[in-house]
Amino acid sequence: MREAYHVELEQLADHLAAMSVQVADAMERATRALLEVDLSLAEQVISDDAKVDDARAQCEEQAYALLALQAPVATDLRTVLAAIHAAESLERMGDLALHVAKAARRRHPDPVLPEAVKPYFTEMGEVAVKLARQVEAVIHSKDVEAAKTIESDDDQVDDIHRHLFTVLMDREWPHGVAAAVDVTLLGRFYERYADHAVSVAKRMIFVVTGKMPGYGSDDDI
Numbered sequence: 668m669r670e671a672y673h674v675e676l677e678q679l680a681d682h683l684a685a686m687s688v689q690v691a692d693a694m695e696r697a698t699r700a701l702l703e704v705d706l707s708l709a710e711q712v713i714s715d716d717a718k719v720d721d722a723r724a725q726c727e728e729q730a731y732a733l734l735a736l737q738a739p740v741a742t743d744l745r746t747v748l749a750a751i752h753a754a755e756s757l758e759r760m761g762d763l764a765l766h767v768a769k770a771a772r773r774r775h776p777d778p779v780l781p782e783a784v785k786p787y788f789t790e791m792g793e794v795a796v797k798l799a800r801q802v803e804a805v806i807h808s809k810d811v812e813a814a815k816t817i818e819s820d821d822d823q824v825d826d827i828h829r830h831l832f833t834v835l836m837d838r839e840w841p842h843g844v845a846a847a848v849d850v851t852l853l854g855r856f857y858e859r860y861a862d863h864a865v866s867v868a869k870r871m872i873f874v875v876t877g878k879m880p881g882y883g884s885d886d887d888i
Contacts, residue, residue: 672737679729679750684806686722686757687867691799693719693764694860698792700771701853702785704778712768719761726754745877749870753806756863756870760799763860770853779849781842784834787827791857794823798864805871817868818880824861828854 693712700709730751733739739747770779780788798817805814831854834840835847869880 672733672743675729675733675737676743676746679726679733679747680806682722682726682729683750683753683757683867684803686719686726686754686761687799687803687806689715689719689722690757690760690764691796691803693761694767694792694799695796697764697767697771698788698796700768701779702789702792704771704775706772706775709768709771709775712764713772716761716765719758723754723758727751730754742874742877745874749874753867753870756866757802760860760863763856763863766856767853770849774849779853781846781850783842784831784850787831787834788853788857791824791827791854794820794827795857795860795864798824798861802864802867805868809871809875811872811875814868814872818865821861821865824858828858 693715696708697712699705700712730747733747737743773779798820801813801817801820804810805817831850835850840847873879
């Protein structure tokens with residue numbers, strides 16, 4: 668009986684890891700759609716978002732069943748609770764990739780981003796996708812040190828996000844208000860995506876150590 672229970676816990680972790688892959692792929696495609704003005708990629712991200720929502724529902728259903736039927740304690744209880752919160756964060760990461768894709772679709776066939784800021788979004792996209800793939804590895808390994816590196820890597824996105832405001836506030840900004848609004852919102856989407864990756868990593872640290880690392884803001888989207 669206990670062996671079957673632990674198999675279910677492993678399956679729950681596998682489902683979370685699969686969600687990490689989904690949201691990493693979504694942000695990778697959304698970023699390409701944004702930078703390359705690729706409508707078909709944007710549409711793929713938008714249509715695939717329902718799969719991320721379904722994956723969260725499946726994770727939560729399995730987690731609540733474990734709580735109700737197995738009455739887990741100690742590490743097992745932390746695993747189930749962490750899975751519920753992690754699934755929520757991963758779904759929000761999918762939503763943020765969706766927002767990027769919708770911005771690319773909304774402006775098509777025109778580009779959303781002025782050429783001057785494309786390098787910043789190229790870098791933010793690469794780091795964001797890297798973070799999501801690191802999350803997948805940490806969910807499987809429960810490596811505390813690897814989880815901690817996700818938070819330090821998130822600093823790269825925060826630094827770029829802050830620098831974007833410097834660019835936007837420059838009196839010589841020549842691209843108008845609409846472009847400034849788009850850049851501001853898109854920068855926020857990437858920053859929040861990275862923050863949610865950190866949130867998942869912290870949940871994995873909680874599973875192993877029983878202690879929740881300190882949080883900064885954890886606002887909704």
